[in-house]
Amino acid sequence: MTKPIIEVKNLAKEFDGNPVLKDITEQVNPGQVIVVIGPSGSGKSTFLRCLNLLETPTSGQVAFDGQDLTTLDTKRVNELREQMGMVFQGFNLFPNMSVLENIKLAPMKVKGVSDADATKRAHELLQQVNLDDHADAFPSSLSGGQKQRVAIARALAMDPKVMLFDEPTSALDPEMVGEVLNVMQDLATQGMTMVVVTHEMGFAKSVADRIWFMADGYIQENSTPDDFFAHPQTERAQDFLSKILM
Amino acid sequence: MIKKICLGLLLSCALLMGLSLTTPTVHAATDHSLTTVQKKGTLVMGTAPDYPPYEFETTIHGKTQVVGMDVAVGQKIAKDLGVKLVIKSMSFDSLLVALQTGKVDMVISGMNPTPARRKNVAFTHTYYQGGYSIVINKSDQGRYHDKDSFKGQNLGAQTGTTLYNESKRQTTNTTIKGMTTISNLVLALQSHKVAGVAMEKPSAKAYVANNKQLVMIPSHFNLSAADTSTAVAFKKGSTALVTAANQSVDQIKHQDLINKNYLPAAGQYLKTNTVNTSMWHYWKAFLTGVKYTLIITVCAVFFGFILGVLLALLRLGHGSLLQTAGRWLATAYVEFIRGTPMMVQVMFVYFGLGLIVNLPALTSGIIAIALNSGAYVAEYIRGGINSVDAGQTEAARSLGLSRTAALRYVILPQALQNIWPSLGNEFITLIKDSSIVSIIGVSELIYQSNIVRSDTYRGVAPIVVIMVLYFILTFTASRLLNHFEKKWQHA
Ligand SMILES: Nc1ncnc2c1ncn2[C@@H]1O[C@H](COP(=O)(O)OP(=O)(O)OP(=O)(O)O)[C@@H](O)[C@H]1O
């Protein structure tokens, strides 16, 4: 059996005494695509942010590549964090930099890659997301779908081993959802390990290896898409599916 | 000359108290005052050169110099001691403090050896016995005869002076109008805001000689000799120096040098000055003012900005005990600076820190304004940082940037862009507020304009000139800032 790349053990997180994640133990194997679904406010974003320690867990362990992040010092956490790319619902592009500069910043400042190499790689990635002709544009001049594709390219520039997506298409106009999902699908095909929070059930069905259903601070179900959509086990999941599939 | 006693005294008292608290008092047993001066070869004279013919600035061969009868007295003392005279200009209020803190060796500024002052400094014998006159408009000649003819009228006198207090006490039914400089009072006289201005006889003579619209009348104030005589002030305890200076002073008195030589010589400068009172004649003085105003502003903005960034970062820190302490300190600093007047801060840096390190006035001014500006800039920057969406930090951190790198490459550039207009305003405010350092004798625009005003007896023209100059400075600055703002806001 392959060694899991992410291992979560008894993860709990509370905000000011208010428990959001209660006790989560799961693992992600290399190459797997996990889709996390669940009702709004159930803690999906919090869970994702605990994986790269943007949020510090209240208790439990989050191991990446066999190393428990919660025990490491800030410097090591920074180093491991760069191996987990993250894409946000709100894009979070740096508005004061051009598309190219957005992508080059981290490789140059964190990894010390030369300007020339970073530029070359940035253009490759922009081609991959079909935006090379916008390299010198500023984020404010891009459409939502273009912004999100730049954000994906920016995360990929650090050559991460895992990509985390937090509702990457929720802020997009419907006609732009497809272009972003396509890029994500391509990534999955290339073997990228991905944890995706989304409400796009079509994507979940066709791309996910596993569905994690989260509610009330727990992963209530962990199953294949076929099983999950055909035979949800818990009442919470049945309830949730009946609402969104209506 | 009787000048502002109150503020000067207060300051010197405060500083003396500070002195006796911080330094063990060395008693007069060993008095090195004379040998110290002789060893360094210079005698530093403090004076407030806005009071012709006692002391005033004039342009000699294109260079601004302090001249007047007091300067002649100072030169005589220095010469008799065999040392070189160095003149340090500052506002009258600051003179005694400068003496206490060792910024100057002696003060000659038409200063009256009043009992109150004697408590804090040592005076030589008096070198001049003045008196008081009242200057009125020529058109009112015959209407006013002395201090008692101003019933129901306004009489002007310099605020904080003995003369001001005595004018109040010794007149009835007369409103005493106070202003800080004689030149402003004369301006008020000419625009009929006051009916007369009480001032020292030599000054009155100078004003009348140079302005045909004015005449002088006797004052008939009842004053003691101490209130009308002038003497040289030294630091308390420097007996040897005072004794040596007394020899020069006695000679001056015996030979009547003041009336025979010094006053006529000073009058000479006054005459040449009134010949050419065009503001163009003083372009160099104004240029110096512009230069120093810019130097002070640019340096203060530069260091204030650095300080502001540091303070803002400290205020945003949280977590460890050290960071909490830092945040607390920075908050206290910002609150304290914003809660005290800049003028007091300037005086504190110049005189207060002067007890530890002897900083030149310009440096002190820059430091004080930078310290002040830093507090305000810190608040702008803190606001700027808070205005940047939290998602920006998260995105940067998720890419592996450290907290510092995220701040430096992602957050601060955006914060600065957001607060650029506020920073620009701060810069423009500082161009104007830097005028406060004129009180410690830095020759920026206000200071220079005061000099020109007392030099030419023209009240309004120099004000108009510096108004225009300030406007040119601030307008150019705001255009430049706008230009950069546009260039920056490409996004
Ligand atoms: N920084 C925070 N401080 C306090 N409470 C928080 C914080 N972040 C999240 N929460 C709370 O934790 C709960 C879960 O939030 P989270 O954003 O993880 O939910 P979600 O499943 O991602 O919801 P959505 O589908 O709306 O994005 C919510 O009740 C939220 O109010």
Ligand SMILES: [Mg+2]
């Ligand atoms: Mg969420």
